[in-house]
Amino acid sequence: MSNLNVKIGLEVHVQITSLKSKLFCSCSSEYRGKPPNTNVCPTCLGLPGALPVVNIEAVKAALMVALALKCTISDVLVFSRKHYFYPDLVKNYQISQYDGIGSVAIARNGLMTINVDGKTKPIRIRRINIEEDPGKIIYPTGSLLTSKYTLIDYNRSGIPLLEIVSEPDLTNPKEARIFIDKLRSILEHIGLVNPELEGSIRVDANISLEGGSRVEVKNISSSKDVERALTYEIIRQSKALEHGEVIRRETRHWDDLKKVTISARVKELEEDYRYFPDPDLPPFKISKELIEETASKLPELPDQRVERFMKTYGLSEYLANVLVSEKGLADYFEDCVKICGEPESIGNIIVNDLKRWIDELDLSIYEAIRLFPQKDLCQLVDLLNKNVINIKILKEIIPRALKSGKSASTIVYEEGYVDISDEDVLLKIIDEVIRENPKAVGDALTNPKAINYLVGQVMRKSKGRANPELTNKLLIKRLNELSRASSNAN
Amino acid sequence: MDGLELVKLFHADPSLIYEYVIETYELIRKVEDSIKSYITLKPLDEVLKECKIVSDKIKDGFKGRLAGLLIAVKDVISTKGLLTTCGSKMLSNYIPPYDATVIERVSAEGGIIIGKTNMDEFAMGSTTENSAFFITRNPWDLSRVPGGSSGGSATAVSAYEATISLGSDTGGSVRLPASYTGTVGVKPTYGLVSRYGLISYGTSLEQVGPIVRDVSDAALILSVLSGHDPRDSTSLKVEAVDYTTFLKPIPLKKYRVAIIKECINEGVDSSVLSSFNKSIYRLENEGFEVSEVSIPIIRYALPTYYIIAMAEASSNLSRYDGIRYGYHVDVENKLWDEAYTESRSYGFGLEVKKRILLGTFVLSAGYYDQYYLKASKVRKLLYDEFSRILSHYDVVITPTAPSLPPRIGEAISDPMKLYLSDIYTATVNLIGLPAMSIPADIVNDLPVGIQLIGPRLSEGSLINIAYIHEVKSGLKNLIPTAVRPYV
Numbered sequence: 014m015s016n017l018n019v020k021i022g023l024e025v026h027v028q029i030t031s032l033k034s035k036l037f038c039s040c041s042s043e044y045r046g047k048p049p050n051t052n053v054c055p056t057c058l059g060l061p062g063a064l065p066v067v068n069i070e071a072v073k074a075a076l077m078v079a080l081a082l083k084c085t086i087s088d089v090l091v092f093s094r095k096h097y098f099y100p101d102l103v104k105n106y107q108i109s110q111y112d113g114i115g116s117v118a119i120a121r122n123g124l125m126t127i128n129v130d131g132k133t134k135p136i137r138i139r140r141i142n143i144e145e146d147p148g149k150i151i152y153p154t155g156s157l158l159t160s161k162y163t164l165i166d167y168n169r170s171g172i173p174l175l176e177i178v179s180e181p182d183l184t185n186p187k188e189a190r191i192f193i194d195k196l197r198s199i200l201e202h203i204g205l206v207n208p209e210l211e212g213s214i215r216v217d218a219n220i221s222l223e224g225g226s227r228v229e230v231k232n233i234s235s236s237k238d239v240e241r242a243l244t245y246e247i248i249r250q251s252k253a254l255e256h257g258e259v260i261r262r263e264t265r266h267w268d269d270l271k272k273v274t275i276s277a278r279v280k281e282l283e284e285d286y287r288y289f290p291d292p293d294l295p296p297f298k299i300s301k302e303l304i305e306e307t308a309s310k311l312p313e314l315p316d317q318r319v320e321r322f323m324k325t326y327g328l329s330e331y332l333a334n335v336l337v338s339e340k341g342l343a344d345y346f347e348d349c350v351k352i353c354g355e356p357e358s359i360g361n362i363i364v365n366d367l368k369r370w371i372d373e374l375d376l377s378i379y380e381a382i383r384l385f386p387q388k389d390l391c392q393l394v395d396l397l398n399k400n401v402i403n404i405k406i407l408k409e410i411i412p413r414a415l416k417s418g419k420s421a422s423t424i425v426y427e428e429g430y431v432d433i434s435d436e437d438v439l440l441k442i443i444d445e446v447i448r449e450n451p452k453a454v455g456d457a458l459t460n461p462k463a464i465n466y467l468v469g470q471v472m473r474k475s476k477g478r479a480n481p482e483l484t485n486k487l488l489i490k491r492l493n494e495l496s497r498a499s500s501n502a503n
Numbered sequence: 504m505d506g507l508e509l510v511k512l513f514h515a516d517p518s519l520i521y522e523y524v525i526e527t528y529e530l531i532r533k534v535e536d537s538i539k540s541y542i543t544l545k546p547l548d549e550v551l552k553e554c555k556i557v558s559d560k561i562k563d564g565f566k567g568r569l570a571g572l573l574i575a576v577k578d579v580i581s582t583k584g585l586l587t588t589c590g591s592k593m594l595s596n597y598i599p600p601y602d603a604t605v606i607e608r609v610s611a612e613g614g615i616i617i618g619k620t621n622m623d624e625f626a627m628g629s630t631t632e633n634s635a636f637f638i639t640r641n642p643w644d645l646s647r648v649p650g651g652s653s654g655g656s657a658t659a660v661s662a663y664e665a666t667i668s669l670g671s672d673t674g675g676s677v678r679l680p681a682s683y684t685g686t687v688g689v690k691p692t693y694g695l696v697s698r699y700g701l702i703s704y705g706t707s708l709e710q711v712g713p714i715v716r717d718v719s720d721a722a723l724i725l726s727v728l729s730g731h732d733p734r735d736s737t738s739l740k741v742e743a744v745d746y747t748t749f750l751k752p753i754p755l756k757k758y759r760v761a762i763i764k765e766c767i768n769e770g771v772d773s774s775v776l777s778s779f780n781k782s783i784y785r786l787e788n789e790g791f792e793v794s795e796v797s798i799p800i801i802r803y804a805l806p807t808y809y810i811i812a813m814a815e816a817s818s819n820l821s822r823y824d825g826i827r828y829g830y831h832v833d834v835e836n837k838l839w840d841e842a843y844t845e846s847r848s849y850g851f852g853l854e855v856k857k858r859i860l861l862g863t864f865v866l867s868a869g870y871y872d873q874y875y876l877k878a879s880k881v882r883k884l885l886y887d888e889f890s891r892i893l894s895h896y897d898v899v900i901t902p903t904a905p906s907l908p909p910r911i912g913e914a915i916s917d918p919m920k921l922y923l924s925d926i927y928t929a930t931v932n933l934i935g936l937p938a939m940s941i942p943a944d945i946v947n948d949l950p951v952g953i954q955l956i957g958p959r960l961s962e963g964s965l966i967n968i969a970y971i972h973e974v975k976s977g978l979k980n981l982i983p984t985a986v987r988p989y990v
């Protein structure tokens with residue numbers, strides 16, 4: 014694929030989910046799960062005469078991202094109106110920002126490095142915009158074709174979005190995925206985005222092959238799907254080019270069920286959005302003080318964290334990079350190290366096993382942590398150190414825990430990876446055997462030699478893992494209790 | 504009696520409010536059919552209920568500055584639960600779920616909204632002939648227009664159908680009808696009065712402004728309306744001022760007056776010019792120092808104004824698509840674009856469509872620099888030029904309009920003349936300065952107005968000057984011909 018001279022640029026739309034209110038009104042930014050059209054006011058419904066007032070927290074958030082991406086920050090904040098008619102857009106213009114004549118984006122000319130196969134690659138950031146999210150169109154049958162009518166829910170209208178646009182510096186789908194993961198990790202580290210919320214990150218990907226035209230694939234909701242959509246496009250376009258077809262400039266949609274891209278419309282010309290500075294929102298000076306204040310609040314960012322992981326924990330660059338690619342994963346690692354030390358083996362297990370299975374099972378890190386919490390990993394490492402289990406068993410246990418939801422210790426015992434030396438576990442089995450074999454129990458009470466039969470039953474039930482000595486001891490103890498109890502009853 | 508005096512009476516004896524309201528409705532019954540100020544007039548019994556509330560509050564010690572006064576509101580200002588049409592078929596069924604800030608402020612002072620007044624559709628026009636519903640006639644001469652776009656607000660006050668009215672002024676829409684109806688109209692400094700709830704036409708140009716029958720009431724209502732509103736990002740962070748303290752018959756300082764040469768040229772009717780000169784003499788007699796200045800660039804003001812107003816209008820009016828509110832067409836089996844096209848084709852009138860098209864054009868790629876951006880530059884030059892002049896002078900005085908009120912139908916047949924009627928007023932909106940139109944003369948039983956323009960936030964001085972002029976001219980609480988038989 015390298016000889017195709019692929020150029021990929023990404024537009025990533027990120028909801029700033031950490032904010033309490035919408036971008037231009039005081040409605041809650043938690044619109045998910047609310048009855049349709051209840052999280053609205055005159056401003057976010059675009060009612061005649063209602064006016065926008067900028068949520069300064071959104072500006073601070075944008076500045077933070079701009080600093081993290083090493084952008085040049087504009088000295089004025091100018092909002093522009095982007096005009097297009099669509100029913101999810103209450104004013105038929107979106108309050109956004111425009112980098113062109115008469116307007117300026119809040120930040121431009123940034124840089125983000127990505128780590129591809131151990132190599133660092135710089136990707137230029139063209140600009141960052143603040144803009145409002147439109148409402149949501151709902152087709153009652155789930156499909157545009159079969160629905161007789163359209164429903165619109167404006168609860169999302171006015172949610173603050175950041176649009177982060179890269180230069181077309183990415184050359185293959187994998188880099189695109191890594192770019193988005195890195196960006197998401199930065200946003201998570203800054204604390205602006207909860208990636209677990211559905212629709213909080215949406216990507217438009219521009220791709221062109223040598224000899225073709227720019228094709229935009231819109232509305233992809235995960236980095237993995239970006240990789241898939243771009244791979245699909247490269248195959249589709251290169252085949253078309255091979256057959257001498259012309260690649261038209263067009264917009265395509267990603268169908269995330271069928272995993273294909275579908276042509277939406279052919280673009281003959283650049284759409285004319287008639288941008289002009291929004292006269293409802295006078296330009297706002299971005300002071301040095303505000304930038305400095307924001308910079309002082311900037312937390313540790315992924316690049317710094319990678320370095321610290323290498324220095325403090327002695328991890329390889331590779332391990333550190335994979336761990337920090339997701340804030341949740343890096344946090345998980347540090348939690349484990351706090352509980353049980355052993356950064357190197359913990360790091361290796363997380364990267365080589367846990368992360369692999371998370372990807373394979375298509376889980377989020379947060380789901381994975383719920384299924385396989387930090388203390389479980391530490392327990393396994395402890396067993397490994399005590400030579401109770403070996404590394405092969407440990408590797409087997411992780412997917413079982415993620416698939417079954419059982420705790421690691423339960424799996425260890427149930428699946429017979431170790432002797433059962435736990436008295437409580439053994440007593441449970443012994444009690445079952447006593448209940449199920451009243452005759453043998455009666456024999457054993459009178460004839461101590463008959464106890465061997467019961468020991469055999471316990472061994473069978475535990476699939477041979479019961480510690481025999483302990484079983485014998487506990488069984489005698491139980492039988493003595495029983496005989497005392499029956500003589501008392503008499 | 505003006506509003507300021509009435510409120511004093513009502514504070515002393517709230518039962519007088521009923522008498523005042525019933526008398527006003529009686530007059531409305533007699534003149535409204537021929538003038539047609541109101542699109543929506545609240546029924547008397549409903550207003551009497553509101554009177555009861557205000558009068559009970561007064562008995563409990565309420566000292567609202569507008570307590571009991573009937574306020575007419577241009578149908579471009581959002582009133583909760585009360586039809587707000589903008590004079591357009593597009594919003595003929597629109598009832599806002601919220602009050603504009605100015606309505607909240609008026610209500611908090613005990614003002615009673617009597618109804619919503621007629622206007623040119625979406626405030627686009629200078630005659631009130633562009634209303635989608637009916638025309639409004641000038642109470643001084645029923646064959647003439649009252650000016651616009653706040654025509655109904657001007658006639659309601661001029662014909663004593665209300666004591667105070669609120670209009671909106673994008674390019675002269677308060678001052679022009681005030682001039683044509685012998686009333687006082689104020690266009691405040693941009694940002695002094697909240698626009699929250701004012702349905703936008705030319706966002707960067709317009710302000711809510713009052714129309715009243717004398718300068719005292721202008722001071723009264725402006726004191727209530729002005730002051731910072733956190734819901735409007737263009738609202739200035741200024742404290743409210745009590746403008747009634749400027750109602751003094753003597754100059755509070757030595758005023759220097761500038762007359763713009765380019766505004767008293769051959770384009771002005773001779774009767775307007777002689778009335779204008781009379782007013783200037785009056786002020787000179789009071790010790791005002793008057794000089795002539797030249798602002799050649801002012802000839803670019805009107806095209807600049809129209810480019811900016813239309814650009815903003817094309818954007819502001821894009822929200823009217825008939826989907827969420829307003830004129831709704833049957834959408835079944837139509838594409839979105841088809842539904843939009845249909846509702847906007849039928850919902851908007853010709854003048855509105857013309858301005859949307861022109862505004863869309865000047866914002867289009869390839870034309871933006873030539874028109875909108877160039878207009879923005881001229882706007883800045885005008886601002887600089889006026890700032891320079893107003894650093895030497897306290898007030899600039901011009902005629903409010905170059906001619907007497909046109910006859911009905913006359914302006915429609917000559918749109919260029921219609922656009923020119925804004926020539927002295929629109930410049931002021933481009934640069935955000937405060938201005939007011941006050942009666943200067945009555946010529947052949949038709950009123951003529953002059954316009955006072957001051958530096959930013961100089962409303963106090965303008966009121967002082969206007970008050971001196973009013974005392975000397977005696978031109979206040981004028982009674983137009985249509986009302987005379989009934990008073």
Ligand SMILES: [Zn+2]
Pocket residue numbers: 035038039040052053054055056057058171
């Ligand atoms: Zn809202």
